[in-house]
Amino acid sequence: MIAAPLRSPTSPTEDKKLPYNLTGKGYGKDGVKLFHVTRDGAYHSVQEFDIKVHIKLSGNKEYTEGENSEIVDSDALRNIICVLGKKQGIEGPEKFALLVARKALEQYAHIVEVSLNVETYPWRRISQDKTKPDGSTTNYQHNHAFMFTSTAQRYCEVIVRRQDAKPTVISGFKGLRLLKTTKSTFLHFIEDEYTTTPQLHDRMLSTIAEGAWEYSDFENVDFTKDWESVTDTVVKTFGGDPIDGTVSTSTQRTSYLSIKQVLDDLPHVAVMSLTLPNRHYVHFDMKPFQKLVPGENNEIFIPLDKPYGIVYTQLSRKDLKSHY
The missing domain is CATH 3.10.270.10 (Urate Oxidase;)
Structure with a gap:
């Protein structure tokens, strides 16, 4: 169970030719793996994500007519994720998901909704004690080595609708x-x-x-x-x-x-x-x-x-x- 979005879902699309409505649609890319390294001299920081990105288009003809002229290839969605990660950097999963969603809406005028689910892998910086010449010890955080710790997995879900x-x-x-x-x-x-x-x-x-x-x-x-x-x-x-x-x-x-x-x-x-x-x-x-x-x-x-x-x-x- 997760927190349900507070907003109402998009209205169903009426098809006058058929005795039913298209009440749910969308597609995208699941399992997009992304590993990002921030390099500040010798001090590095890492983030690893597993991303699902889904979109909804304003029209339905790819469903109802088998006509693909408005389909955005799902690999393009993956590529937007990677390019924005390189170009803008990644501050955290929520802000990065918002960045990707807004870019997709900007890039393709017929997209009406973009949703992302981002799961974060729990990498933690390795720390260790070092003994000083006077015999005292100090704990140091490693500059570039990390340990996978599964205390809890962080994730986010972001939905951006053009009309909202x-x-x-x-x-x-x-x-x-x-x-x-x-x-x-x-x-x-x-x-x-x-x-x-x-x-x-x-x-x-x-x-x-x-x-x-x-x-x-x-x-x-x-x-x-x-x-x-x-x-x-x-x-x-x-x-x-x-x-x-x-x-x-x-x-x-x-x-x-x-x-x-x-x-x-x-x-x-x-x-x-x-x-x-x-x-x-x-x-x-x-x-x-x-x-x-x-x-x-x-x-x-x-x-x-x-x-x-x-x-x-x-x-x-x-x-x-x-x-x-």
Whole structure:
């Protein structure tokens, strides 16, 4: 589940010759791989993207008549991405996606909509300690060596329509794996003849979080700073105080509090959604092995991949119309 764009989709195209309308169309290029290196002397920075770029044209004759004179070849869309990356540089996925979308609209007057999905690969600069002559150590960030770290994957979705005053910009993350070994309860839910889950006064809580948020205003936004702020909020809400933690009464409550804090902190975010699947860890049954390891088992667990519960939540500001 991701944050749904706030704007209405384009109206269906009526075909008077046929008993149905063309209510969905578009094409483009998926899996466009792009690796960009910024070289500032000996200090280099890298970004790697997996990009989907899709367009919609004003006409339909490539569908209804098999006439291709208005088709923009999808390789041209890929080439725009690469040329703009070289010419303009890349500040970040959201701004680069907006740049590409606006260029496509400028280049081809019969394109009415451009949408991009950009997934960012998590390269992080390698750091290491170096010992000084006096015996002290200092941590150095490497100038040109990087490590692939999959803590969470950043992505964005950008939709630019020719007739709209503002583009739609959605930022998000996925694959954020979180776990805590206590301070999670699950109590007072319905119990009937179908219930097998016991009332849980203390359990392990684990999830692989995915979140997305849509901007009402983004002209002066630092997208990278916002992305770090949102993911940090989700992590801190999940874990709570580093010493005492915080009790989660349900995954639903944890999800709600996370999004509420994001909207409190970032007034230029209009709507956010968060998906938290429950990745279960169950106690291994030690009863057959009491002679070897007597007593209760609260140390050995078996991870269960499937099936799993899933909770999704979306909060939207009540005054959304005022943003447009």
